Amino acid sequence: MNNCASISYVSSSYVELTRTCHQSCGYCSFYRDDATLLSIDEIRDKVVELSKRNATEIVFISGEQPQEFPHIQIALHNSGFASYADYLLAVCQVAIEANLLPVLEVGYLDSYTWEKFSTVGCSARVNLVASALANSGQALEKSRGRNPSAGKACIEAMHSAEIPYSVGFVIGIGESEEERLHFISEIGRFCTADPILQDIRLIPFQPTRGCAMHERPPLPFSAVENAIVALREAFPVHHISVPPWLFHRFPELVAAGLNDLGSVPIFSGDPTHDNFEIPCYETLKARLEELNVHLYERGTLSTTAALNRPEVLNALTHTRSLIERRNLSGLNLIDNEHCFVCGPRNNNGLHIPMKKSVEGHTCTFTWTPGPAYQGYAGIVHGGILTTLLDESMAYAVMGAELKILAVTADMRVRFLRPAPVGVPLKFVATLVGQRKNLHFARASVILPEGTVLAEAEGRFAEIILQGVSK
Numbered sequence: 454m455n456n457c458a459s460i461s462y463v464s465s466s467y468v469e470l471t472r473t474c475h476q477s478c479g480y481c482s483f484y485r486d487d488a489t490l491l492s493i494d495e496i497r498d499k500v501v502e503l504s505k506r507n508a509t510e511i512v513f514i515s516g517e518q519p520q521e522f523p524h525i526q527i528a529l530h531n532s533g534f535a536s537y538a539d540y541l542l543a544v545c546q547v548a549i550e551a552n553l554l555p556v557l558e559v560g561y562l563d564s565y566t567w568e569k570f571s572t573v574g575c576s577a578r579v580n581l582v583a584s585a586l587a588n589s590g591q592a593l594e595k596s597r598g599r600n601p602s603a604g605k606a607c608i609e610a611m612h613s614a615e616i617p618y619s620v621g622f623v624i625g626i627g628e629s630e631e632e633r634l635h636f637i638s639e640i641g642r643f644c645t646a647d648p649i650l651q652d653i654r655l656i657p658f659q660p661t662r663g664c665a666m667h668e669r670p671p672l673p674f675s676a677v678e679n680a681i682v683a684l685r686e687a688f689p690v691h692h693i694s695v696p697p698w699l700f701h702r703f704p705e706l707v708a709a710g711l712n713d714l715g716s717v718p719i720f721s722g723d724p725t726h727d728n729f730e731i732p733c734y735e736t737l738k739a740r741l742e743e744l745n746v747h748l749y750e751r752g753t754l755s756t757t758a759a760l761n762r763p764e765v766l767n768a769l770t771h772t773r774s775l776i777e778r779r780n781l782s783g784l785n786l787i788d789n790e791h792c793f794v795c796g797p798r799n800n801n802g803l804h805i806p807m808k809k810s811v812e813g814h815t816c817t818f819t820w821t822p823g824p825a826y827q828g829y830a831g832i833v834h835g836g837i838l839t840t841l842l843d844e845s846m847a848y849a850v851m852g853a854e855l856k857i858l859a860v861t862a863d864m865r866v867r868f869l870r871p872a873p874v875g876v877p878l879k880f881v882a883t884l885v886g887q888r889k890n891l892h893f894a895r896a897s898v899i900l901p902e903g904t905v906l907a908e909a910e911g912r913f914a915e916i917i918l919q920g921v922s923k
């Protein structure tokens with residue numbers, strides 16, 4: 454790890470538009486020919502939620518040319534779209550309006566279609582295969598449009614339309630090592646000097662339950678290392694990443710030339726890797742710190758044509774400001790839905806719907822503690838009461854509109870009477886003042902008949918303005 458003091462990542466969120474795809478790549482576990490298409494209203498709901506949670510980049514993912522299927526044509530028609538491209542334009546617009554940067558991962562599009570996206574402010578991802586494998590097994594025998602020439606044509610089209618793009622190399626699907634390394638070098642000569650090439654992703658094949666090639670063994674790790682070495686030679690100045698299931702091999706990967714984690718799906722799952730256990734951001738950060746490697750967040754590019762639109766410029770400025778603040782503060786305050794009190798994804802958490810408990814700057818909720826939360830027999834532990842008083846005050850500070858993000862600076866609790874186990878306890882917290890970036894709140898725990906059991910006062914430091922979830 455000596456040659457890499459820092460490693461970058463992009464905080465990406467995924468929104469799956471449809472899994473319908475007109476290809477049937479043997480290595481793919483994503484496509485479903487009968488999958489539905491997400492409506493624009495459904496997309497807007499997801500995007501607004503992600504924006505509140507300080508997301509920056511949003512990857513819209515779909516199968517290739519789903520409009521080839523009648524049920525998708527009907528869905529497009531019913532929503533008033535003349536084509537799938539028009540639908541994707543509307544999708545990008547929804548993201549930009551929410552100050553998020555859209556990324557399209559929708560397969561190969563032609564130059565005519567990419568031109569339509571030149572001013573919407575999106576970037577794109579294209580995945581390449583090393584050789585036309587139609588005769589060598591299951592990988593591409595049912596997807597003959599997936600070949601090196603089609604991939605290069607797609608890159609040329611994105612280049613002409615000035616769509617910043619990222620290139621993924623799908624490897625281990627039947628190509629020989631010689632073909633693979635030759636192809637990497639060829640694509641390097643083809644586009645490494647392109648100023649709108651953003652980054653390189655290596656995607657080694659992994660057999661999964663849903664894919665036709667599930668019996669094919671994965672590539673040996675040495676082949677992955679060799680591919681990274683070849684990519685580093687072919688793309689000397691670019692970010693090079695691997696999928697998250699390889700993160701446990703950091704030291705060897707970085708020694709080979711890896712300098713990026715790619716997209717870390719902090720706010721959403723990753724539908725392209727949903728067969729794998731992906732370490733969360735906190736785990737990654739902790740592992741890297743053990744190795745003395747600093748983790749920093751990077752942003753995405755936007756083209757001059759797109760920046761001429763004020764709303765694109767706004768989205769870019771907003772996301773860059775968020776990234777800069779997160780990197781500078783060292784406090785990357787991310788709601789990954791694992792909060793002990795309110796996180797729906799924390800199996801050991803309390804699952805209290807805090808966001809729904811706030812009105813204006815008052816937070817009110819009722820919680821009935823079970824015996825698992827007791828200290829002495831039948832009495833709720835003071836620590837758990839403190840946790841909930843703290844949480845309720847934090848939400849009172851942040852308010853119903855969640856326009857600021859605040860962390861506890863200090864708090865004081867007075868325990869007046871024992872809180873009984875098994876009785877509904879009402880927590881009420883209110884914002885009582887503000888000075889500069891410090892906010893003051895008070896809270897109490899009350900029995901159903903009105904007896905106050907504990908009171909608290911706290912000071913909360915505001916961290917980031919706008920668009921947060923806690």
Ligand code: SF4
Pocket residue numbers: 474475476477478481482483484515516517560596
């Ligand atoms: S890899 Fe992409 S193009 Fe191939 S079947 Fe899967 S979704 Fe379709």
